[in-house]
Amino acid sequence: MSHVTSAVRTPLVTGGKTYADVTEDISRQVEGSPTREWTIAFTISVIVLLYGTACVFWTWWEGLGVWGLNKTVGWAWDITNFVWWVGIGHAGTLISAILLLFRQKWRTAVNRAAEAMTIFAVICAATFILMHMGRPWLAYWALPLPNTFGSLWVNFKSPLVWDVFAISTYFTVSLVFWYMGLLPDLATIRDRARSKVSRYIYGAFSLGWNGSAKTWARYEYMSLILAGLSTPLVLSVHTIVSMDFATSVIPGWHTTIFPPYFVAGAIFSGFAMVQNLVLIIRVVFKLEDYITLEHIESMNKVITLTGSIVGVAYLTEFFIAWYSGVEFESYAFINRATGPYWWAYWAMMTCNVITPQLFWSRAIRRSIVWTFTLSVVVNIGMWFERFVIIVTSLHRDYLPSSWAMFHPTLFDISDYIFSFGLFFTLFLLFAKFLPVVNMAEVKTIIKSSSEKLPVSVSGVAKGERVANPTFNKDVE
Amino acid sequence: MSDVNGNGKFLVGIFDDDDVVLTAVKDIKKAGVRIHEVYSPFPIHGLDVALGHPRSRLGIAAFLFALSGTTTALLLTAYTESFDWPMIVGGKDSYSPVIYVPVIFELTVLFCALGMVGTFLVSNGLGPTVKPLMYDLRTTDNKFAMAIDLSKNNIGEGDIEQILRKSGAAEVNVKQF
Numbered sequence: 001m002s003h004v005t006s007a008v009r010t011p012l013v014t015g016g017k018t019y020a021d022v023t024e025d026i027s028r029q030v031e032g033s034p035t036r037e038w039t040i041a042f043t044i045s046v047i048v049l050l051y052g053t054a055c056v057f058w059t060w061w062e063g064l065g066v067w068g069l070n071k072t073v074g075w076a077w078d079i080t081n082f083v084w085w086v087g088i089g090h091a092g093t094l095i096s097a098i099l100l101l102f103r104q105k106w107r108t109a110v111n112r113a114a115e116a117m118t119i120f121a122v123i124c125a126a127t128f129i130l131m132h133m134g135r136p137w138l139a140y141w142a143l144p145l146p147n148t149f150g151s152l153w154v155n156f157k158s159p160l161v162w163d164v165f166a167i168s169t170y171f172t173v174s175l176v177f178w179y180m181g182l183l184p185d186l187a188t189i190r191d192r193a194r195s196k197v198s199r200y201i202y203g204a205f206s207l208g209w210n211g212s213a214k215t216w217a218r219y220e221y222m223s224l225i226l227a228g229l230s231t232p233l234v235l236s237v238h239t240i241v242s243m244d245f246a247t248s249v250i251p252g253w254h255t256t257i258f259p260p261y262f263v264a265g266a267i268f269s270g271f272a273m274v275q276n277l278v279l280i281i282r283v284v285f286k287l288e289d290y291i292t293l294e295h296i297e298s299m300n301k302v303i304t305l306t307g308s309i310v311g312v313a314y315l316t317e318f319f320i321a322w323y324s325g326v327e328f329e330s331y332a333f334i335n336r337a338t339g340p341y342w343w344a345y346w347a348m349m350t351c352n353v354i355t356p357q358l359f360w361s362r363a364i365r366r367s368i369v370w371t372f373t374l375s376v377v378v379n380i381g382m383w384f385e386r387f388v389i390i391v392t393s394l395h396r397d398y399l400p401s402s403w404a405m406f407h408p409t410l411f412d413i414s415d416y417i418f419s420f421g422l423f424f425t426l427f428l429l430f431a432k433f434l435p436v437v438n439m440a441e442v443k444t445i446i447k448s449s450s451e452k453l454p455v456s457v458s459g460v461a462k463g464e465r466v467a468n469p470t471f472n473k474d475v476e
Numbered sequence: 477m478s479d480v481n482g483n484g485k486f487l488v489g490i491f492d493d494d495d496v497v498l499t500a501v502k503d504i505k506k507a508g509v510r511i512h513e514v515y516s517p518f519p520i521h522g523l524d525v526a527l528g529h530p531r532s533r534l535g536i537a538a539f540l541f542a543l544s545g546t547t548t549a550l551l552l553t554a555y556t557e558s559f560d561w562p563m564i565v566g567g568k569d570s571y572s573p574v575i576y577v578p579v580i581f582e583l584t585v586l587f588c589a590l591g592m593v594g595t596f597l598v599s600n601g602l603g604p605t606v607k608p609l610m611y612d613l614r615t616t617d618n619k620f621a622m623a624i625d626l627s628k629n630n631i632g633e634g635d636i637e638q639i640l641r642k643s644g645a646a647e648v649n650v651k652q653f
Binding site: 018019020023144146151152153154155156157158159161162165166169172173176177180183184187188190191192203204205206207208209210211212213214215216217218219220221222225226229232233236240243439440441443444447 | 494513514515516517518519520523524527529532534535538552553556557560561563565566568575576578579581582583585586588589590592593596597599600601602603604605606607608609610613614615616617618
């Protein structure tokens, strides 16, 4: 008999759901009219997006002089926001790919929303790349094309070109992975659609999916290979982003710990953002039976682990700055903690190293309010981390005569606000028109991880949880 | 559709449970009935083996596409940096494969992913204009359907229906394509 699980294992789906319940509960928000909460949230997001778009266009119209940059601090909020958004995007791929390879069944309820978050976060990150170019109509210069006016190519030795390859590959593969994951659910919506228009639209996007055994077998095989590809991709993307800094000679940037440190930080902030989104979704769409405290606790454990790795990285940086005997390096770190931007440094330390340690307490780890609050705190902390790395390192370079301070202008702030408008507009559109929980995948764990067995199988009564010696001996 | 071979009359057994359908496949095959295909709302592990479907060769396609990505990246970097416009930047050689590892890796992954997904779609006959032949609309919700092509079986319709019901089918319908 398949799907037998231990009675002591905490269920991942509660409420005694059947396969039909899963379809019904998750399709409801796609098929019904928009809820009041959704309409309010969407209206606010669109207003913020429109305001932000106007500011971005003004930035392009006037030039980057409207930002608070100066000759010394040539990168500030733009690259801070870029690195922050890219980092946020990492949790989606981590949940869908790495946890799939590790056979972590709790990922099934949250992977769809997390993958969507990845796509939208990378789009937001890309807008800052376009913004900081100043002349976005020349963005194609970053592509490996022969220069229009000669035979000069992009410099393949530059980490900025590596970034172009890394981010565009990451975006494309994540998009494909997300879309392929949507196919079975799009077919479900298609087959339930009442109006001709939605049947046509969901029909076109479901690509003619009919759920045959052959298709499913190939689909699972493909998903596994895509997960195997995405896993090193997650590591490579933020490693390469960190090389934008690490290959330079700026004190505080030129460090070999950046790749693992950036990757851990990315997963840390990404999971915090997933928590925020998932906690809102489960309440607004009434999905408490699918996104349970088990899921929230598991993600909090990942936050605690990655937060601790980030903490160790901060201390290692300090140690190496001293141990290397390089006075510029030592000064850069002492300046971070005690210089003019001390408040940013200590905000980073408090938000990223100290407060996430509260998750060691089981009560806090399983508390919705604490989780939401600490996740917001982590995201603030991770933004400050990027700010500290970029601005505090740049504002004190090797020439004291060029030392300067960076002060954000209205446009620095507004362009950042723009990205929130964009992100939430896209996410809300996704939440309305596509199933936020992967129905097909949740159905696969209903028997083994549900509170109740939905159907009587091989003499096991309905509703009875099974504990017997065949534990985990699946026929699969 | 790739899984329907022309017009025909099908007997469609509807099952309520994935374990039952998996056992039924084995029982029905033992009874000498040729099963056309089984449709389910989620993957049932072991079903493709029970049905006798050959193992997917998508892995081979993925490897070949990955190889084409690696080759493209090597040729692109070698041609642009060593032949078309050789440049020494930051003391690095005009051609040093180590420096191009990020580009080579990313293109390998990109070609592999896109190529494999394309192969998957083509081999399953999936595309935006494809109209799926559904044996039962509930198979994307909560039911499992076993389609049996009557023209490919020597056993009578009534007997097959009986075998299906005996194997656990909750209902048996006739579908003509």
